[in-house]
Amino acid sequence: MERDYNTTREGLIIREYGRNVQNLVTYALTIEDRNKRTKLAYIIISVMQQVNPSSSINDEYYKKLWNHLYAISEYKLDIDYPYEVKKHEKELHPLKHMEYKENDIVYKFYGKNTELVLKVLADKDPGEERDQLLLIMANQMKELYISWNKNIVSDDIINNHIIKITDGKLKLDEGVELVSSNTILKKINSSLASTKSDKGGKKKFTKRPAPKGKRTFTKKRRY
Secondary structure, eight states, X not given: OOOOOGGGSOOOSSGGGHHHHHHHHHHHTXXXXXXXXXXXXXXXXXXXXXXXXXXOOSHHHHHHHHHHHHHHTTTOOOSOOSSOOXXXXXXXXXOOOOOOOOSSOSSTTTOHHHHHHHHHHHTSOSSHHHHHHHHHHHHHHHHHHHHHHXXXXXXXXXXXXXXXXXXXXXXXXXXXXXXXXXXHHHHHHHHHHHHHHHTTOOOOOOOOOOOTTOOOOOOOOOO
C-alpha cells in the first residue's frame, strides 16, 4: 500500500488553515460548473472560520477570508466572490484564534461551523462530490477530536458523530479509512515541538561558581 508522507505532499500555501482546507480548494478547482464551485467556496469559508476564527466578525474579517481562499487556490479559483479579491505580494498574516460561545453545539470539540458544514452537505444531492467533501470533513473532525481530547479515536466514533449531527442523513461509506490517529498525534507533537523551539525552549539554570580569591573559614570547636 502506498503511504502518504508529509515530505511527498504539496506544500501548504497558508499553513494556518491546514491540509484539509487546501485539499478542499484543490477539489473546487476541478469542478467545471461555476455555480457549484461558488457553493463549495462558501462551504470552504465555513471550514476556514472553524480552523481560524476571529474575535472581530465584520466585513474586514470576511474579506480577509475570501482573499485567503483566493490565495490558497494560487489565484485560480474563478467564482462569484462576495468581496473584492486580489493578489497579495506580501505574506498573508494568520487570523487570531478566539473561544467559541456555547451555542447548543452537540460536540464542542468540533465547533459550530463543523456542524453547519455537515448539515449543508446533508442537503446536497448524493454523489461523488458529496462523498469527497464528507471524507475531507471527516478527516478534519478526527484531527479536531484528537487535538481536543489528546487521545486516539476510531473511525467508527467519527462516523457515529457524523450520523448524530446530521440526524442520520450522512455517514461514511463502508471500508473508508480516515487518516490514522498516530499520524495526527505525530503532527500535533511535531507542531508543539516546533512552537517550543520558536520560543527558545526552557531556560537552563547552572550553579554560579564561588568568586575567586575569597576564602571560607570554619569555626573551630572547643572541647
